[in-house]
Amino acid sequence: MKRFLLLTAITCLAFLSHAQNKVLLYGGPQLASAFYSVNGKEQHVNTKPGFHLGTAMKVPFEGHFYFAPTVFYSLKGYKVDLTEPSTPPDPMATANDTRIHTLEVAPLFQFDIGKKASHFFFRFGPTIDVQLSGRETFTLQDKSKVSRKMKYSFKDYGYVGANVMATLGYETRGGSFFGVTLSHGLGSINNTDYGARILHQVAGISFGKYIRR
Numbered sequence: 001m002k003r004f005l006l007l008t009a010i011t012c013l014a015f016l017s018h019a020q021n022k023v024l025l026y027g028g029p030q031l032a033s034a035f036y037s038v039n040g041k042e043q044h045v046n047t048k049p050g051f052h053l054g055t056a057m058k059v060p061f062e063g064h065f066y067f068a069p070t071v072f073y074s075l076k077g078y079k080v081d082l083t084e085p086s087t088p089p090d091p092m093a094t095a096n097d098t099r100i101h102t103l104e105v106a107p108l109f110q111f112d113i114g115k116k117a118s119h120f121f122f123r124f125g126p127t128i129d130v131q132l133s134g135r136e137t138f139t140l141q142d143k144s145k146v147s148r149k150m151k152y153s154f155k156d157y158g159y160v161g162a163n164v165m166a167t168l169g170y171e172t173r174g175g176s177f178f179g180v181t182l183s184h185g186l187g188s189i190n191n192t193d194y195g196a197r198i199l200h201q202v203a204g205i206s207f208g209k210y211i212r213r
Contacts, residue, residue: 021060026177026208027053032076035185035199038084043196048099050075052204058110068123070106075099076200077134086196088156089138090146098150100134106165117173127163129200131189154191161200162186169206177208 033047054072061067077099085091108125134150134157150157164186169179185199 022058022175022210024056024058024177024208024210025054026056026072026179026206027051028204028206030074030181030202030204032074032078033201034078034080035197035201036078036080037197038082038086041084043083043086044081046079046081048077048079048097050077050202052206054104056108058210061109064112064115066110066112068108068110068125070104070108070127072104072106074102074104074129074202076102076202078198087192088151088190088195089136090140092140093138094141096136096138098134098136100150101132102129102161103132104129104163108165108167112171118171120168120170123165123167123169123179125165126186127165127183129161129163131157131159131161155193156191158187158189158191161189163200167206171210175210177206177210179206179208180204181206 028051030050030052031047032050033045036043036045052072052074054070056068056070059067079097081095082093086093089096104127106125106127108123110121110123113120131152136150137145137147139145152159163183165181165183167179167181169177171177181204183202188197188199190196190198
């Protein structure tokens with residue numbers, strides 16, 4: 001699945017790059033968290049700093065409406081305090097601190113606000129994130145800690161997650177790009193039967209530059 005999504009992303013961007021469209025390179029800092037619930041009870045989650053780095057196209061669609069296919073790396077994670085037994089990481093865990101590397105493919109749409117060359121815009125759409133790898137450090141009831149790689153399978157953490165993303169930003173006549181983005185998970189990244197429901201949550205700031213017109 002990971003190889004298929006990566007190949008699809010590369011193929012789409014390679015195809016679009018031959019057209020006379022704008023190509024954006026961008027990146028920036030972000031705060032990552034998660035919605036985490038066990039047996040219907042929401043757990044307290046703290047944010048973790050991260051960053052994102054990617055590329056996107058801006059393809060004319062109709063009027064001020066554009067197609068904006070995007071591929072980017074995103075460093076995510078969360079710190080959760082557990083009051084209910086959670087698998088994963090472990091039924092005896094009282095807290096878990098994770099760091100997750102993801103690759104996201106996003107068929108986004110963009111609406112430019114106004115007719116001026118420098119203008120605000122609104123970008124939105126779904127994303128599919130591939131969990132490339134992750135590491136978790138959880139605390140047990142006896143205060144001992146376990147640090148290990150996160151295990152991905154159909155009975156552990158999931159390989160793929162789904163999200164919805166929205167960006168409000170500004171583009172300049174010279175091609176500079178600035179945006180504020182919010183992203184929220186639509187599907188749990190935990191595949192364990194009757195396990196915790198874990199949805200990625202990310203808030204970030206992006207700076208970029210269009211390199212081709």
